[in-house]
Amino acid sequence: DPLAAADALPAGRAEARELAPLCVEELRRVLALPTFAERGDMLVHPANLPRVDQTFEAMVVWMGEDPLLPGKQYFLKQSARTVAAQISSLRCRVDVNTLRREGAPALAMNEVGRCTVTTNRPTCFDPYAHNRATGSFIVIDRSTNRTVGAGMNMLKLNEQLARHGL
Numbered sequence: 423d424p425l426a427a428a429d430a431l432p433a434g435r436a437e438a439r440e441l442a443p444l445c446v447e448e449l450r451r452v453l454a455l456p457t458f459a460e461r462g463d464m465l466v467h468p469a470n471l472p473r474v475d476q477t478f479e480a481m482v483v484w485m486g487e488d489p490l491l492p493g494k495q496y497f498l499k500q501s502a503r504t505v506a507a508q509i510s511s512l513r514c515r516v517d518v519n520t521l522r523r524e525g526a527p528a529l530a531m532n533e534v535g536r537c538t539v540t541t542n543r544p545t546c547f548d549p550y551a552h553n554r555a556t557g558s559f560i561v562i563d564r565s566t567n568r569t570v571g572a573g574m575n576m577l578k579l580n581e582q583l584a585r586h587g588l
Contacts, residue, residue, distance in 0.1 A: 462503025464546050464556070472546040472556055477510070479576045483534045486563060486570030490529040490537075496570070497562040498541055501555060504562075506542040513537060536576070550574035 466472060484490045490509060498507035513536045515526035529535045550557030561571035 462501065464501070466546075472548045472553075473577065474544050474546050476542070476544055477538060477540045478545075478547060479513075479536065480539050480559075480573040481516075481534060481536055481576055482509070482529070482561065482571050482573040484529040484531060484571050486568070487531060488563075488570075489531075490535070490561075490571060492528075492537070495564055497564055498539065498545075498559050499562060500545060500547065500559040503545065505545060506564075507561075508540055509537045509561075510540040511538045539573070547575045549577035552577075 464472065482490065490512070492509050492512045495506060495508050497504050512526060512529065514523040515529060515533055515535045516523055518534055523536070526533075526535065546556060547559075548556045557575045559573050559575070560569050561573065562568065563570045
């Protein structure tokens with residue numbers, strides 16, 4: 423059956439719809455119907471749902487002149503959605519020459535670290551290895567509006583398997 427239900431995430435507020443392969447005009451007509459999706463929501467197939475959460479693990483490369491400080495407020499932009507966020511904890515810094523992990527209170531320019539990110543609203547994401555578009559993000563300084571970091575979502579394999587019922 424070529425029909426499949428689609429949902430809008432992260433909030434799941436859109437009605438389930440039967441979507442067939444549509445030409446552009448038909449798709450515009452279908453999407454013009456009232457939905458409760460907001461800018462930045464993703465239309466997803468129920469068999470391929472992203473994770474929706476406010477906290478996730480990520481690898482971040484820091485590009486800002488000021489160091490990344492856990493607890494500081496930033497904006498996180500992923501695809502078309504921008505949310506307030508903070509790096510709630512910095513688990514380790516990765517030495518890019520040896521790939522050794524070491525403790526660090528902050529990340530300086532051009533350093534890479536594994537951290538926990540917390541957003542103020544639920545966010546849809548996949549592991550970067552599965553989907554680069556929904557598994558990556560940029561970090562924006564709230565006071566200067568400059569991009570200060572880039573990150574990759576790091577879901578663990580067992581979380582991926584559980585999400586797909588395996």
